[in-house]
Amino acid sequence: MGKVNLTLLLAAVAIVIIIAIALIFPLERLGQLYSLLLIFGGLVALLLRSIFAKEVDRRIIFLFIFVAVAAPLLFPITFSEKPTAVVKAVFDRVESLPPGSTVLLSFDFDPAMAPEVQPMANAISRHCLKKGHKVIFMSLWATGQALLTQSLTNTILPEFPEKQDGIDYVNIGYKAGNEGVLNVIVSNFEKMFPTDVNSVPLGEIEIFDDIRSCRDLDFIVSFGGGLPGSKEWVLFVGDPGGVDVAAGVAAVVAPQLYPYYPAQLVGILGGVKGAAEYEFSLKETYPDLKDMDTPGLKMMGPQTLAHIVIISFIVIGNIIYFRGRRKEKGQ
Amino acid sequence: MKLSVFLFVLLLSISISAQDEPSDTDPAIIVPDSELVVVAPVTSLIAEDHKYDKGDHIDLSWVPSIDDQLLDGTVIGYKLYRSANGGEPVLVEEFPPGTNAFTDDGVYSDSTYSYFIAALSENYAAESNRTAPIAPEVEWLNLHRGWLFLIALIVGGSVLLFINAAKRGTKLFVRKIAGLEAVDDAVGRATEMGRPILFIPGIRDMDDVQTLAGLTILGRVARVIADYDTRIFMPTSRSLVMTAGRETVKAAYTAAGRPDKYNDDMVTYYTDEQFGYVAAVDGVMVREKPATVFLLGAFFAESLILAETGNSIGAIQIAGTARPAQLPFFIAACDFTLIGEELFAASAYLSGEPMQLGSLKGQDVGKAIAMLAILVGVFSATVGLAWDIEFFNDIVEYLSDVFSAR
Amino acid sequence: MRRAIPLTILAVVGTVLIVSVFLPPLENLGEDFTLFFDIIAVFAFFLGGGNLVRIHFNKLWRKRKDWGFSIVTLFGFFFMLVIGLLKIGNPGGIGADPTAEGSWFQETFNYVINPLQSTMYALLAFFVASASYRAFRAKNREATLLLLAAFIILLGRTPFGVMLTAWVPESWSIAQIPNLAVWIMNSPNLAGQRAIIIGIGLGVVSMSLRLILGIERSYLGEDRG
Known part of the structure; x- marks a missing residue:
């Protein structure tokens, strides 16, 4: 009987404490606090358990990753960024081009890569339009065109109602043929893209008055890490056409592009971190954009926590390994 | 009185519309002489056949206008015109000031072309002399890729050589690949x-x-x-x-x-x-x-x-x-991973056939060339940069020339 | 005969494509052959799609194990085919861009395919964690090096890494974790990648020669050349 009473008492105290904290802290802080407590408490418990050389079930790892990713999405935790040189190089290039320069942005990715790549594509599109550059949008991926339409109609254009189709920007859409498309547009756009997505002939679009081929462009950014992607833009357009190219790619592909930086690639935005750094630079340079949507910065919360969880599990794994070896030796 | 006002307005509108009409073949714009910003034309315009192509490029080079070379140059850009087979000139390309060369890729080997360039100020265009008619030539061999050809020949040749050696019964050693043993x-x-x-x-x-x-x-x-x-x-x-x-x-x-x-x-x-x-x-x-x-x-x-x-x-x-x-x-x-080349070697390895194994051996010659070039290149680049010795810098340049595919 | 024809086609096309790199008048041949290939591949889709439909109809008909999934597959297949071909709901009508906003095709893409693809891709986050938990163990010297590099890269990609070494003076900025991470990617990682890429290039040369010369015929089911 006394045991039950004690449990009830403890439960009541716990509920009072939880309610008290809930009253003191706003919901967002509360969510952050509880999820962090959950993650780090759990990790410490697993760490202690690892001393007995007990392996962790993969489902427990999955659970931790789930909480580490979901919690900061529900209760955003944001960090300040320090742009690395590879990202700053791209930002500075867009910034230093004189207004009215023509920039081509190619959306070469699919929905799977979109969470990583679309934020940076949106940020750079925004930056170019803000600077007054003329922007040509296109895609080498069939699925990229739909995402491009999505970016333009939902995110970019509503922020720039004064920009006119054909004068300030144009969407020439997707063309099948992978590297073959690049091989042609390096010397002639019209041959591959006779019209834009709205079936307006290229000859009637003001942006293309001075642009015959990729050689006439001032800057190209290719988003996406698949094939064809940034590497193909360098090999088939950047190098032969003498145009500056930058890349925005999924984090897993970034290491493959380092051989091209800085000689053949102006800079590289790798994954969510690259997007976050770019968004941070953009907000810092243009205070009036402080309210813009920054998915890159927001996603750094989940990324940071997930990395910490992974690092902790690597440590736990090693403790288990060494304890296990000692046990074997002892036997 | 009314009539004269009408005529004046009419004349004015005609002159305005004349100003508005841009013309590609005659870019000079009508403005009073006193306000004209006269610039000198470009000189020494040369059109040459682009080497080692299928007759679809012409290289152009010129000396920019004197007014472009000055510090506060009045040249705002250039326009390049081309006439095919003695026909009407058409605008090919516009360039910013300071440009002095261009490769025209819109030509065919069965026509002749002549070019001229207009140096532009804000309201004046100075045309250069026309080049002599030139027809782009078709070359059957791209000697720019001579080095690539040679390397391909050595690597390909050594693969064939080792296949042949294996055919004749020479024993060839190929290292064990754990993934394939499994x-x-x-x-x-x-x-x-x-x-x-x-x-x-x-x-x-x-x-x-x-x-x-x-x-x-x-x-x-x-x-x-x-x-x-x-x-x-x-x-x-x-x-x-x-x-x-x-x-x-x-x-x-x-x-x-x-x-x-x-x-x-x-x-x-x-x-x-x-x-x-x-x-x-x-x-x-x-x-x-x-x-x-x-x-x-x-x-x-x-x-x-x-x-x-x-x-x-x-x-x-x-x-x-x-x-x-x-x-x-x-x-x-x-459990096992075949890394890069091991994937391509796998079938030959699994077959255990001497001829197939010979082809793997041929790759090693390619690797030896790559290793040698890397060693020489890294050494030369380091020494050349550290002590600024021209000889070593030349080696680096030469090597990058040899191994570039363009 | 059945083997001679594909072997001859392979030998001729392979040789012509190699030679075309050095002969300017033939330089577009590579593109043309790619185009031919794309056309053939499109027609081959009838084989693939037909096979898929046949197998799932069969499974459904005979009520084999898990036949319920076949209904989902067949429904998805025909649904997308019909709304894509007939451009149902497309504001521009039958001649318009199939991915125009508002068309059923685009809506299905946005609200079904898009989240499904993202979900599959998102599995990577979980699998990366479980794989690195298993793989990164300091079993020997090489594995320990790998472990250290992984630590630095992981930390370097987070603001946490910036905070950890913010105290390091600017003159020693290379020792700051984010810069150290960039250095690892840019130097040791790059050197290794390049070595692998050179090996791959040579492997491709040797394999292509075996195929062109007809020495490698295992894909035709033969043991000996």
């Missing part, structure tokens, strides 16, 4: 456990040499499978790979003397869609629990999803790809 055991394990073998040839089409490499290994593996009478299942994400895979497996069963055991359902097509395919294959893994999984071909982001699922069902996994970004994932999640 193939027989992996198939044997599936036989013992009575579970199927899953063969995934990557997600690219037949035009990717990695897919081909996967299929050549499939040929060998299917032969062992047919011998052991184990089940094989090969889901593909390309229709052509499905067709080719069926031929390969069928031929292997026939060669093993068991054509009756083969059926078309062993090799099926799911979808070209990357993650749709992964979902389907993961489903097969979880439901059928294959004892052995081969992942050989071109893989992208799906590599780890497939390999971890395979690991979770306790299958022995032999993976191989030439996509460097995916190698770490395979190494972390699979």
Whole structure:
């Protein structure tokens, strides 16, 4: 009987404490606090358990990753960024081009890569339009065109109602043929893209008055890490056409592009971190954009926590390994 | 009075509309002489045939206008005009100040062309002399790629040489590749456990040499499978790979003397869609629990999803790809991984045939060339940069010239 | 005969494509052959799609194990085919861009395919964690090096890494974790990648020669050349 009473008492105290904290802290802080407590408490418990050389079930790892990713999405935790040189190089290039320069942005990715790549594509599109550059949008991926339409109609254009189709920007859409498309547009756009997505002939679009081929462009950014992607833009357009190219790619592909930086690639935005750094630079340079949507910065919360969880599990794994070896030796 | 006002307005509007009308062939704009910003034309305009092309380029070079070369130059740009076969000149390209060369790629070898350039100020255009008519020539050999040709010849030649040597019975040493040594055991394990073998040839089409490499290994593996009478299942994400895979497996069963055991359902097509395919294959893994999984071909982001699922069902996994970004994932999640060139060497290695092994040996000559060039290049670049010695800088330049494919 | 024809086609096309690199008048041949290939691949889709439909109809008909999934597959296949071909709901009508906003095709893409693809891709986050938990163990010297590099890269990609070494003076900025991460990617990682890429290039040369010369015939089911 006394045991039950004690449990009830403890439960009541716990509920009072939880309610008290809930009253003191706003919901967002509360969510952050509880999820962090959950993650780090759990990790410490697993760490202690690892001393007995007990392996962790993969489902427990999955659970931790789930909480580490979901919690900061529900209760955003944001960090300040320090742009690395590879990202700053791209930002500075867009910034230093004189207004009215023509920039081509190619959306070469699919929905799977979109969470990583679309934020940076949106940020750079925004930056170019803000600077007054003329922007040509296109895609080498069939699925990229739909995402491009999505970016333009939902995110970019509503922020720039004064920009006119054909004068300030144009969407020439997707063309099948992978590297073959690049091989042609390096010397002639019209041959591959006779019209834009709205079936307006290229000859009637003001942006293309001075642009015959990729050689006439001032800057190209290719988003996406698949094939064809940034590497193909360098090999088939950047190098032969003498145009500056930058890349925005999924984090897993970034290491493959380092051989091209800085000689053949102006800079590289790798994954969510690259997007976050770019968004941070953009907000810092243009205070009036402080309210813009920054998915890159927001996603750094989940990324940071997930990395910490992974690092902790690597440590736990090693403790288990060494304890296990000692046990074997002892036997 | 009214009439004169009307006439004045009429004249004014005509003159305004004349100003508005830009003309490509006569860019001079009507303005009072006193306000004209006169600039000097470009000089020494030369048009030359572009070397080593199929007759579709002409190289142009010129000395910019004097007014462009001055510090506060009044030249705002240039316009290049071309006339084909003595016809009307048309605008080819516009350039910013300071430009002095251009390659025209809009020409054909069966016509003659002459060019002139207009140097532009804000309201004046000074035309240069016209070039003599020139017809671009078709060259049959691209000597710019002479070095590439030579290297290709040496590497290709040494592959052939070693194949020949092997044919004549020379013993060739090829190092052991653990992943390939394990193939027989992996198939044997599936036989013992009575579970199927899953063969995934990557997600690219037949035009990717990695897919081909996967299929050549499939040929060998299917032969062992047919011998052991184990089940094989090969889901593909390309229709052509499905067709080719069926031929390969069928031929292997026939060669093993068991054509009756083969059926078309062993090799099926799911979808070209990357993650749709992964979902389907993961489903097969979880439901059928294959004892052995081969992942050989071109893989992208799906590599780890497939390999971890395979690991979770306790299958022995032999993976191989030439996509460097995916190698770490395979190494972390699979039992054996064929790294890059090992994937291409696998079929030759498994065959144990001297001629095939000879071709692997030929690669080593290519590696020796690469190593030598890297050593010389790194040494020269370091010494050249540290002490600024021209001789070594020249070596670096020469080497990068030799190894550039353009 | 059945083997001679594909071997001859392979030998001729392979040789012509190699030679075309050095002969300017033939330089577009590579593109043309790629185009031919794309056309053939499109027609081959009838084989693949037909096979898919046949297998699943069969499974459904005979009520084999898991036949319920076949209904989903067949429904998805025909649904997308019909709304894509007939451009149902497309504001521009039958001649318009199939991915125009508002068309059923685009809506299905946005609200079904898009989340499904993202979900599959998102599995990577979980699998990366479980794979690195298993793989990164300091079993020997090489594995320990790998482990250290992984630590630095993981930390370097987070603001946590910036905070950890913010105290390091600017003159020693290379020792700051984010810069150290960039250095690892840019130097040791790059050197290794390049070595692998050179090996791959040579492997492709040797393999292509074997195929062109007809020495490698295992994909045709033959053991010997």
